[in-house]
Amino acid sequence: MHxxxxxxxxxxxxxLVAPQIAVTVVFFLWPAxxxxxxxxxxxxxxxxxxxxxxxxxxxxxxxxxxxYWDSVQVTFVFSAAVTVLSMAAALFLAVMADRVVKGASLxxxxxxWPYAVAPAVAGVLWLFLFQPAxxxxxxxxxxxxQPFNFRVDGTQAMLLVIxxxxxxxxxxxxxxxxxxxQAIPKSLIEAxxxxxxxxxxxxxxxxxxxxxxxxxxxxxxxxxxxxFDTFSIIHAVxxxxxxxxxxxxxxxxxxxxFIGLDLGGSAAQSVxxxxxxxxxxxxxxxxxxxxxxx
Amino acid sequence: MAxxxxxxxxxxxxxxxxxxxxxxxxxxxxxxxxxxxxxxxxGKSTLLRMVAGLERISEGEVLIGGRVVNELEPKDRDIxxxxxxYALYPHMSVFDNMAYGLxxxxxxxxxxxxxxxxxxxxxxxxxxxxxxxxxxxxxxRQRVAMGRAIVREPSVFLFDEPLSNLDAKLRTQMRxxxxxxxxxLGITSLYVTHDQVExxxxxxxxxxxxxxVADQIGTPLEVYHRPATLFVAGFIGSPAMNFVAGRVxxxxxxxxxxxxxxxxxxxxxxxxxxxxxxxIRPETLVLADNEPGAVEAIVDLVEALGADTxxxxxxxxxxxxxxxxxxxxxxxxxxxxxxLRLAVPDTQVHLFDPETTRAIV
Ligand SMILES: Nc1ncnc2c1ncn2[C@@H]1O[C@H](COP(=O)(O)OP(=O)(O)O)[C@@H](O)[C@H]1O
Ligand SMILES: [Mg+2]
Numbered sequence: 001m002h003x004x005x006x007x008x009x010x011x012x013x014x015x016l017v018a019p020q021i022a023v024t025v026v027f028f029l030w031p032a033x034x035x036x037x038x039x040x041x042x043x044x045x046x047x048x049x050x051x052x053x054x055x056x057x058x059x060x061x062x063x064x065x066x067x068y069w070d071s072v073q074v075t076f077v078f079s080a081a082v083t084v085l086s087m088a089a090a091l092f093l094a095v096m097a098d099r100v101v102k103g104a105s106l107x108x109x110x111x112x113w114p115y116a117v118a119p120a121v122a123g124v125l126w127l128f129l130f131q132p133a134x135x136x137x138x139x140x141x142x143x144x145x146q147p148f149n150f151r152v153d154g155t156q157a158m159l160l161v162i163x164x165x166x167x168x169x170x171x172x173x174x175x176x177x178x179x180x181x182q183a184i185p186k187s188l189i190e191a192x193x194x195x196x197x198x199x200x201x202x203x204x205x206x207x208x209x210x211x212x213x214x215x216x217x218x219x220x221x222x223x224x225x226x227x228f229d230t231f232s233i234i235h236a237v238x239x240x241x242x243x244x245x246x247x248x249x250x251x252x253x254x255x256x257x258f259i260g261l262d263l264g265g266s267a268a269q270s271v272x273x274x275x276x277x278x279x280x281x282x283x284x285x286x287x288x289x290x291x292x293x294x
Numbered sequence: 295m296a297x298x299x300x301x302x303x304x305x306x307x308x309x310x311x312x313x314x315x316x317x318x319x320x321x322x323x324x325x326x327x328x329x330x331x332x333x334x335x336x337g338k339s340t341l342l343r344m345v346a347g348l349e350r351i352s353e354g355e356v357l358i359g360g361r362v363v364n365e366l367e368p369k370d371r372d373i374x375x376x377x378x379x380y381a382l383y384p385h386m387s388v389f390d391n392m393a394y395g396l397x398x399x400x401x402x403x404x405x406x407x408x409x410x411x412x413x414x415x416x417x418x419x420x421x422x423x424x425x426x427x428x429x430x431x432x433x434x435r436q437r438v439a440m441g442r443a444i445v446r447e448p449s450v451f452l453f454d455e456p457l458s459n460l461d462a463k464l465r466t467q468m469r470x471x472x473x474x475x476x477x478x479l480g481i482t483s484l485y486v487t488h489d490q491v492e493x494x495x496x497x498x499x500x501x502x503x504x505x506x507v508a509d510q511i512g513t514p515l516e517v518y519h520r521p522a523t524l525f526v527a528g529f530i531g532s533p534a535m536n537f538v539a540g541r542v543x544x545x546x547x548x549x550x551x552x553x554x555x556x557x558x559x560x561x562x563x564x565x566x567x568x569x570x571x572x573x574i575r576p577e578t579l580v581l582a583d584n585e586p587g588a589v590e591a592i593v594d595l596v597e598a599l600g601a602d603t604x605x606x607x608x609x610x611x612x613x614x615x616x617x618x619x620x621x622x623x624x625x626x627x628x629x630x631x632x633x634l635r636l637a638v639p640d641t642q643v644h645l646f647d648p649e650t651t652r653a654i655v
Contacts, residue, residue: 187377188383190348190368193347193348194346196395197394201398206383
């Protein structure tokens with residue numbers, strides 16, 4: 001049955017959704033419109049803010065800028081690594097948690113904690129651990145003959161932000177994977193065991209395929225997360241450095257726009273990002289419509 | 295091909311205070327069809343899963359083909375199981391569902407194909423091999439589950455209420471097919487059900503379970519005609535057996551009921567005065583005119599089933615609140631409030647010890 005609330009007052013429903021609409025307009029539609037507009041203007045006078053309509057010049061610049069393509073590459077490496085790492089770790093932990101009999105709820109609670117930590121705080125946490133001068137892990141690494149300094153070494157900086165960003169997302173993925181695992185009837189696993197499949201075989205031929213709707217959903221969510229929600233981690237840990245080694249697309253928008261004051265170029269970049277979000281969202285919705293695909 | 299032996303098997307679930315299976319002994323011969331029958335929650339599935347290797351055996355032993363399997367994984371026990379919910383792999387076609395176990399065993403592709411196609415033909419599933427389980431009806435899914443068990447050619451089949459999710463008509467049809475299939479393949483089978491009609495028609499022998507104990511193991515007719523306990527007597531047969539309390543009459547040959555009636559029964563005089571529970575099957579009661587030993591019964595309720603008429607009566611001579619159900623021919627037209635005279639042959643009266651609930655023989 002579909003439940004339906006009816007209102008006597010014509011205006012009450014609109015009043016009730018007004019705050020949500022206001023938030024959407026002020027923080028989403030309006031800035032998005034601004035970005036669209038700015039992406040086809042160039043600021044001619046930084047002091048007065050005077051701008052000139054330049055058609056798609058900003059985009060042309062952008063696509064001819066090797067720094068932009070570097071950032072695209074960095075972003076793809078970063079997103080792929082964060083997605084794979086956080087999903088693999090979460091799946092592993094969920095499979096383990098599904099088997100735990102004693103203390104299961106404690107184990108689950110602990111695993112969910114990182115999700116409650118604000119991204120910037122998570123970044124700082126990892127920053128402390130790996131801080132070149134005083135960080136405990138970089139100290140240990142140096143003792144073992146592997147000096148760690150992410151302020152100098154781009155690869156190490158990348159590894160660090162990947163780790164921090166993936167760690168933060170493990171909880172979320174874990175919850176979904178655990179729910180997915182628990183939705184698989186036990187008798188299927190038992191039937192496979194009787195059919196002669198060992199634990200690994202059962203996992204890859206029965207459990208993993210049956211988790212595929214969850215996995216696909218999380219794939220999209222994680223890519224979106226890595227692309228857009230990791231700004232504060234980057235900002236807190238590396239600020240895009242060293243030498244652009246961790247300069248993700250979102251971070252570059254901020255950097256070029258607010259630090260470099262290239263508003264037009266920055267706006268063009270956000271329009272590209274907007275296109276990516278829209279694409280991912282469409283993919284996701286399409287998928288949700290046909291959720292059960294086995 | 296293998297016999298199954300269960301020796302003093304006990305099961306206690308972790309954290310439970312009591313055994314779920316309280317020491318069961320049973321020998322199942324090679325090729326035999328044993329039905330495990332009992333009410334819901336009595337431990338039937340638990341016992342079957344102990345044989346399958348899905349539950350640990352707390353105490354005692356299970357042997358398959360003479361080999362103790364307590365510590366063997368399910369896959370090493372050479373068994374196949376059909377689950378109540380069928381447990382078909384939803385992401386695989388019917389073909390792949392049946393072929394799964396064979397692929398894991400590493401059989402050659404051509405042999406897998408042959409075996410699956412043969413089983414599909416046997417079960418009339420050939421047109422559906424490419425379909426997914428969700429595209430099948432309940433009865434077809436049930437067949438796929440059967441097919442998955444058959445292609446493996448195991449030494450033992452285990453069935454856990456395989457028909458209980460089907461509607462009545464399909465259930466009857468599949469019951470006949472399972473029987474035919476098992477006779478044809480001659481594979482030792484353990485079949486769990488709570489449905490006594492299924493049990494009586496399918497089993498070479500029945501194990502009637504009551505709260506973790508095997509009250510009786512015997513052929514369907516043995517169990518019906520010579521129930522070993524009050525529980526078995528009441529569980530087998532529909533409508534259920536009538537029970538009335540009394541004492542063995544002096545001189546034997548009858549039971550003195552609480553209401554004063556002398557019910558003829560095959561028992562010697564040495565037990566005179568001993569309290570007993572007398573059991574009378576509704577279908578053994580007959581209308582009698584002036585026979586000695588007949589009793590007056592006032593009709594309370596009549597259920598006309600066509601072929602038979604079930605008559606519920608109050609029988610004051612049997613005891614203050616004694617009621618009897620009689621299954622009389624459909625031609626009998628009894629009316630509520632009418633008085634009938636009912637009799638039963640003394641050989642058809644079952645006597646039980648009210649203390650131990652065991653049959654007195
Ligand atoms: N995994 C389990 N853990 C604890 N108790 C269980 C478990 N499975 C079944 N039981 C208990 O054991 C008893 C017998 O269950 P079961 O074998 O499923 O009965 P049946 O199949 O005859 O209906 C029930 O009381 C049930 O609650
Ligand atoms: Mg059961």
